[in-house]
Amino acid sequence: MNSSSMETRVAALEALLKEKGALAEDSIPTYAHRTSEEWLPVNGARLCARAWCDSGFKRFLLSDGKAAAASMGFTMPEHHRKLAVKENTPSIHNVICCTLCSCTAFTIIGMAPGWYKDFEYRARIVREARTVLAEMGLVLPDEIHIRVWDTTTDTRYMILPLQPPYTAGWSEERLVRLVTKESLIGVQRLEPPFLAVQDQDTLHG
Amino acid sequence: MDGLHDMGGRQGFGLVVMSGRREPFHDEWEVRAAAISARLIGQHVYNMDEFRHAIERMAPRHYICASYFERTFTAAATLCVEKGVISHAELNALSGEMVPLASPARPGRIAPADLPELRIGDWVTVKNEFVGGHTRVPAYVRGKRGQIVDISPAYPFADAAAHGLEPAAQRTFDVRFRSADLWPDCCDDAEVHVGLFHCYLEIASPPV
Numbered sequence: 001m002n003s004s005s006m007e008t009r010v011a012a013l014e015a016l017l018k019e020k021g022a023l024a025e026d027s028i029p030t031y032a033h034r035t036s037e038e039w040l041p042v043n044g045a046r047l048c049a050r051a052w053c054d055s056g057f058k059r060f061l062l063s064d065g066k067a068a069a070a071s072m073g074f075t076m077p078e079h080h081r082k083l084a085v086k087e088n089t090p091s092i093h094n095v096i097c098c099t100l101c102s103c104t105a106f107t108i109i110g111m112a113p114g115w116y117k118d119f120e121y122r123a124r125i126v127r128e129a130r131t132v133l134a135e136m137g138l139v140l141p142d143e144i145h146i147r148v149w150d151t152t153t154d155t156r157y158m159i160l161p162l163q164p165p166y167t168a169g170w171s172e173e174r175l176v177r178l179v180t181k182e183s184l185i186g187v188q189r190l191e192p193p194f195l196a197v198q199d200q201d202t203l204h205g
Numbered sequence: 206m207d208g209l210h211d212m213g214g215r216q217g218f219g220l221v222v223m224s225g226r227r228e229p230f231h232d233e234w235e236v237r238a239a240a241i242s243a244r245l246i247g248q249h250v251y252n253m254d255e256f257r258h259a260i261e262r263m264a265p266r267h268y269i270c271a272s273y274f275e276r277t278f279t280a281a282a283t284l285c286v287e288k289g290v291i292s293h294a295e296l297n298a299l300s301g302e303m304v305p306l307a308s309p310a311r312p313g314r315i316a317p318a319d320l321p322e323l324r325i326g327d328w329v330t331v332k333n334e335f336v337g338g339h340t341r342v343p344a345y346v347r348g349k350r351g352q353i354v355d356i357s358p359a360y361p362f363a364d365a366a367a368h369g370l371e372p373a374a375q376r377t378f379d380v381r382f383r384s385a386d387l388w389p390d391c392c393d394d395a396e397v398h399v400g401l402f403h404c405y406l407e408i409a410s411p412p413v
Contacts, residue, residue, distance in 0.1 A: 005302070007234045008277055012299035013282055014241060016291045023244055031240035035229065078252045082357050084379070099343050101257060102273065106268065111229030115221055117273045123215040127384065128394040135220050146395040150213065152341045153377040153400035154360040192285030 021141035039126065041110040043074050044158055047085075049172045050164040061085050066157065069108055076107050081154040083108065086147065088162045088189065093144050095133065095186030096159065097125045098151040105156035110185040126150060136187050138194060158184055164191040206311070206337060207344060210261045214345040214388060232356025235274035242281040251284045254367035258339035261284045262307035283307040297312040311337040316375055320403045323378060328352045329382075331401060339367035345387055346380070346399050348354050350409045354398065357378035362402060377404045 028131070047069060052057035061068040065083030066075035067074055083105055086094035102117040115121055124132050129146045133139075140146065140201065147158045159184045167175060182188035189195065230236050251259075259280035263271065271279065283306040285291045296304050304390060314336065324327065333348040341363045365392035366372035370403040377400045 003234065005230055006232075006238075006272075008302075009282075009296075009300045009304055010234045010238050010241070010278055012287070012296055012304075013278065015290075015299060016295060017241065017245075017285070018229055019294055020290055022248065022250060022285075022290055023241060025373060027244040028240040032236050035236065035239075081360055084355065099345075100341070113223075113229060113230065114226035114273075118221065118226060119212060119269075120218045120221045123218045124221065125387055126395075127214045127216075127392045128383075128399050129320050129397075130397040132221055136223060141401055144353055146393075147381075148397045149345065149379075150397065150399045151341065153363075153402070155356060155357050155377065155400050157381070173280040188296065196257065 014191075015026055026049070038108045039110060041181035041184055042107050043069075043107070043178065044070060044105075044109045044181075044184045045076075045176045047108070047158070048160055048179045048184075049175035051160055052175055053172045056098050058160075061160065062087060074108055076105065078108070080105060080156045082150075083156050083158060085158050085160050086149060086186075087160045090162065090184075091144055093133075093140055093186065093189065094147045094149060094157075094159050095125065095129065096124065096149045096151060096157040099126055100150075100152060103151040103156065104185070105158050108156075108160055109189065110181050113181065114153070134142070135186060159186040161188075161190050163198075164195075166192070166197060206258075206261055206339060207305050207335070208261050209265045211344050213343045214392075222361065223291075230274075232274075234275075235272075238274045239277040242277055245281060245285070249294070250288060250290060252366055254339060254363045254372075255284060256280050258310060258367040262310060263295070263307070264308060267305055279305065279307060304394050310339075310368060313338040314364050315365045316362040316373050316402070316404050317368050320375075320382065321408055322400075323353060323356075323403065323406065323408070325353050325356060326411045328411045329353060329378070329380060329406040331405055332407055334362060334405075338364060340364050340405075342401065342405050343399060346382060349382055349387055350412070351380040351382040351386075351399075353378045354381045357400065360402075362404070364402075373405075377402050378406060380406070 051061045062131050066083040099122050105111045260276045286293045324368045331346045357377040359376050362370035379398050382397045384395045392394050
């Protein structure tokens with residue numbers, strides 16, 4: 001359906017629901033603000049950077065992600081009842097998906113990108129993980145095992161990327177800026193040779 | 206429901222394209238549609254399971270041709286009509302055209318009692334069940350054997366909650382499958398994990 005027709009339909013539904021009292025005046029601006037200003041991948045980046053700097057916090061994050069996120073002020077909606085954090089290592093690569101629709105831990109890693117919700121990713125990532133990741137720019141050698149996590153329940157997943165070795169000793173604030181939405185989903189790794197040191201500066205524009 | 210939404214493992218799709226597809230929203234009406242649905246869920250006009258199933262109930266041709274947020278809109282509008290919040294006629298009148306909605310639901314099902322105790326490390330088989338209503342078993346694991354790697358708290362049983370039935374809470378189990386067991390000789394090697402409600406599973410013997 002073309003965009004102008006969808007605009008009209010959404011406006012019609014919006015007007016009807018306001019008339020019936022099912023939609024408040026501030027419902028849409030409030031949601032728009034949350035998705036653009038609050039539910040951002042920097043939240044997940046802060047969790048990862050702290051885990052890299054503090055082994056006690058890392059154990060907390062890996063054992064109860066939702067409580068660890070809450071301890072830093074990050075909330076999750078009612079139907080996100082658990083946050084399972086999957087740790088990448090030099091020999092294991094984790095990647096998340098939702099073959100049935102589009103689920104993500106959006107308050108922690110940001111709203112799902114367009115490509116994550118597209119049919120190509122949903123259909124293929126479970127069956128052709130290595131091929132799909134390579135198409136997306138992450139060429140993994142055979143020695144790195146791939147673990148795919150299909151989000152089918154109220155559990156939400158986040159990847160804890162491997163900390164790039166050259167960043168040892170960096171401050172937490174500086175480490176936060178390394179972590180991207182793509183690395184929290186698991187379609188990117190941050191350490192060389194997957195990401196060159198000089199590319200880090202361009203990641204966040 | 207064996208609908209087109211159950212995409213895992215389907216063949217024939219092209220490359221995953223990131224360029225131009227990195228943002229969550231690409232048009233202003235998409236934010237509005239998502240905001241409307243989030244509000245309706247927040248006010249308990251409908252729940253997440255009903256919302257997901259309303260998307261799944263879209264006519265196959267409509268589902269496959271609609272953008273993600275057209276599907277969001279269609280599910281929200283369908284559920285508002287089905288629950289008597291608005292009428293289809295007034296939505297059509299205000300839109301100036303016939304707005305397609307999702308098809309009616311088939312019946313749901315409640316969770317069986319007396320489920321076997323399951324632990325991390327146990328081998329399980331996904332029951333070979335065919336569910337007409339909403340379910341959270343992707344067809345690619347139906348009848349397949351895997352190993353439990355994690356256990357969740359109890360969640361509302363989606364097959365019931367999507368149909369207005371009493372969704373007695375159940376634990377879910379993250380089950381690890383070898384891709385070669387799911388699509389023998391026709392996949393990349395990986396471990397694929399799926400979160401599955403307790404009643405979807407039965408105890409299996411370990412592989413020899």
